[in-house]
Amino acid sequence: MIKTTSTSGVGITLENVSKSYNSSAPAAVDNFSMNINPGEFIMLVGPSGCGKTTTMKMINRIIEPTSGKIIIDGQDVLSLNPSFLRRNIGYVIQQIGLFPHMTIAENISVVPNLLGWSKDKTADRVEELLALVELDGGSFARRYPKELSGGQQQRVGVARALAADPPVMLMDEPFGATDPITREKLQLEFLRLQESMHKTIVFVTHDFDEALKLGDRIAVLSAGSQIVQFDTPANILSNPANEYVSSFIGQGAALKSLALIDVAQAKLLPASAATSSPHSVATFDNLRTALDRVVLAGGHPVAVLDEAERVVGAIGIEEISDALGADVRNLSPEKAV
Amino acid sequence: MSGKGYDLGLIWAFLANKSEEILELTGQHIVVVIISVLIAAVMGVGAGILVWNKPTGRGFVIAVAGVILTIPSMAMLALMIPSLGLGWVPTVVALSLYSLLPIVRNTIVGLREVSPAVLESAAAMGMTPLKVMFAVQIPIAWPVILTGLRVATQLAVGIAAIAAYVAGPGMGTYIFKGLSMLGAKNALNFALTGTICVILIALVLDAFFILITRITTSRGLRD
Ligand SMILES: Nc1ncnc2c1ncn2[C@@H]1O[C@H](COP(=O)(O)OP(=O)(O)OP(=O)(O)O)[C@@H](O)[C@H]1O
Numbered sequence A: 001m002i003k004t005t006s007t008s009g010v011g012i013t014l015e016n017v018s019k020s021y022n023s024s025a026p027a028a029v030d031n032f033s034m035n036i037n038p039g040e041f042i043m044l045v046g047p048s049g050c051g052k053t054t055t056m057k058m059i060n061r062i063i064e065p066t067s068g069k070i071i072i073d074g075q076d077v078l079s080l081n082p083s084f085l086r087r088n089i090g091y092v093i094q095q096i097g098l099f100p101h102m103t104i105a106e107n108i109s110v111v112p113n114l115l116g117w118s119k120d121k122t123a124d125r126v127e128e129l130l131a132l133v134e135l136d137g138g139s140f141a142r143r144y145p146k147e148l149s150g151g152q153q154q155r156v157g158v159a160r161a162l163a164a165d166p167p168v169m170l171m172d173e174p175f176g177a178t179d180p181i182t183r184e185k186l187q188l189e190f191l192r193l194q195e196s197m198h199k200t201i202v203f204v205t206h207d208f209d210e211a212l213k214l215g216d217r218i219a220v221l222s223a224g225s226q227i228v229q230f231d232t233p234a235n236i237l238s239n240p241a242n243e244y245v246s247s248f249i250g251q252g253a254a255l256k257s258l259a260l261i262d263v264a265q266a267k268l269l270p271a272s273a274a275t276s277s278p279h280s281v282a283t284f285d286n287l288r289t290a291l292d293r294v295v296l297a298g299g300h301p302v303a304v305l306d307e308a309e310r311v312v313g314a315i316g317i318e319e320i321s322d323a324l325g326a327d328v329r330n331l332s333p334e335k336a337v
Numbered sequence B: 001m002s003g004k005g006y007d008l009g010l011i012w013a014f015l016a017n018k019s020e021e022i023l024e025l026t027g028q029h030i031v032v033v034i035i036s037v038l039i040a041a042v043m044g045v046g047a048g049i050l051v052w053n054k055p056t057g058r059g060f061v062i063a064v065a066g067v068i069l070t071i072p073s074m075a076m077l078a079l080m081i082p083s084l085g086l087g088w089v090p091t092v093v094a095l096s097l098y099s100l101l102p103i104v105r106n107t108i109v110g111l112r113e114v115s116p117a118v119l120e121s122a123a124a125m126g127m128t129p130l131k132v133m134f135a136v137q138i139p140i141a142w143p144v145i146l147t148g149l150r151v152a153t154q155l156a157v158g159i160a161a162i163a164a165y166v167a168g169p170g171m172g173t174y175i176f177k178g179l180s181m182l183g184a185k186n187a188l189n190f191a192l193t194g195t196i197c198v199i200l201i202a203l204v205l206d207a208f209f210i211l212i213t214r215i216t217t218s219r220g221l222r223d
C-alpha cells in the first residue's frame, strides 16, 4: 500500500523579503534572503518572536510580504493566485487545525477535493496516507478529530498536508505540543518519510536539538529574522559562527556531533580488540550510541556488527574521538565541554 | 381555572364546535412564524457573515437589532398601519424585525468562535475565502446559529399572538376576541384556547428545532 514514488521537492528562493506589521515597530522580517535546494530539509531556529513563523508563512502567502521576491520552482509566488498556490504546498502547524466537523478521511480529502480528484483516487490516497502515518486500522478514517489523541491528531495533520503530494512542505513547530516521547517518535517517523519523499521542507522550531536531528541545513536566526548562520548541523556544531550560535547549541556540542556520525564512518579496530563484554554496536548506529556502549563496557572497546550481525571490528574511546576530530577538525576542547 | 360561573366541561363543546377554525388559525400562526423567521434568517445570517470580523460593523448591527427588540410590539404594529396596512404584511415585517437580534448575534458569536488555527489551515490548504466560509466556518458555527434561530422562533410565536391587533393571522385572533368580549359566554373559551394553542405551537416548533439540530450537527461537534 505504501507509495514508493512521490513528487519530490522543488527549489525555493527568497530575495530581500521583508515584513513590517506596522510602520512604527521594527520589521518582523528584515531583508531575508535564502536559497533552498530541491528536496532540502531546512530548519529555521531562533528565539521566540525573532520572525521564524512570519518568514515561513510568507512562502505560501498566509502573510503577504511588505517587499521582496519569493520564487518557487522558478515561479514568482506573488504573481500566482494564493489559493491555487497553496494547493501545492503542504502546511502543518502546532495547533494542527483539523476541521472538527469532518471525519479524519474528510480532513485528509480536502486538498484532493479542491484539486478535483475522483472519489476513488481520493479514497485510495486516504487509505495510503493513513498507513503511511501509521493510523491504519482502528477505523480512524471514520472518526472525528476530537476522538483522537494529540499525537494521533498531529499525524493526521501531516497526512492531510501530504494528501495531494505537494513538492513543498511548510511546518511550524508541528511536534511542539506533544510530549517528549511522542515528539521523538513523530520526528523519527517523519524523517523516515522524508527519506523516500525528498520534499523541500521549511520547518520552524525553537528546539535546537530537533533542528540537529531533522535538518539538512539549519538557519540560526536572530531578531528581525536575521540569518546568523546557515549551514549543516555538523558544521554549525563544529564551527559556531559566534557566541549567539554557541548559546543555542548549549552544553555538549561534542556529544551532539557524535549523534550525527555513523559508526561506519569511524576507523575501526580489528575485531580481536573487542572485550568479551556483551555490549556491541551496529555499523548503522551513531557514535553517541557507540560511546554509550563503550562506557557500559567499562571504557573498553566493544564489537561492531554489520547488518547481518557479523562482527566487522571493534570501537573504543580513541576511535570515537578520532572520528569526531576528523569530522569536526575545529572542535576545540573548551567548546567540546 | 375553576372560577365561579365557568364550567370546564363547556370547553369541549366549544373546541368541537370550532375545531376547523382553530386548526386554520394554528396553521396560520405557524406559517407566519416560519416565513418571518426565514426572512430574518436570510437577513441576520447574511449580516452576520458580512460583519463578524469587523468590530464597528458588528457593533452597529447588534445595536440596531437590539434597539428594534426594545420597541413595544403594539407600537411597532401600529406604526406600520399607515404604510403597510393591515393583515399579513405588517405582521411578517414586524416578526422578521423582532427575530433579527438572536439570529444575527448568534451568527456573529458562532463565526467568531471558530478557532483561528482552523481558519488558517483552511486558507493554507487552498480554500478560497468563500469556501472557507461555507465549507468550514458556517458548518462549525452551525449549532450556535441554529440556537439563534430557535430563540428567534420562540420570540416570534409569542409576538405573533399580538399581530391580531393589526388583523394579522394566527391564534392571537382568539385571544383578542376573548379579551374584547370579557364577561360574555365564550370569552374565556376564546382566550384560553388561543393561549394554550400558542403554547403548544411554541413547544412543537421547539421540538422541531431539537430534531433539526440533532440531524444537521456533525457528530464531531457534539459534546
Ligand atoms: N499579526 C501580527 N501583528 C503584529 N505583529 C505581529 C503579528 N504576528 C507577529 N508579529 C510580531 O512579529 C514578530 C515576529 O513574530 P513571529 O510570529 O514570526 O515570531 P516567531 O519567531 O515565530 O516566534 P515564536 O517562536 O514565539 O513562535 C514578533 O515581534 C511578533 O510580535
Ligand SMILES: [Mg+2]
Residues within 6 Å of the ligand: A052, A053, A054, A172, A204
Ligand atoms: Mg512562531
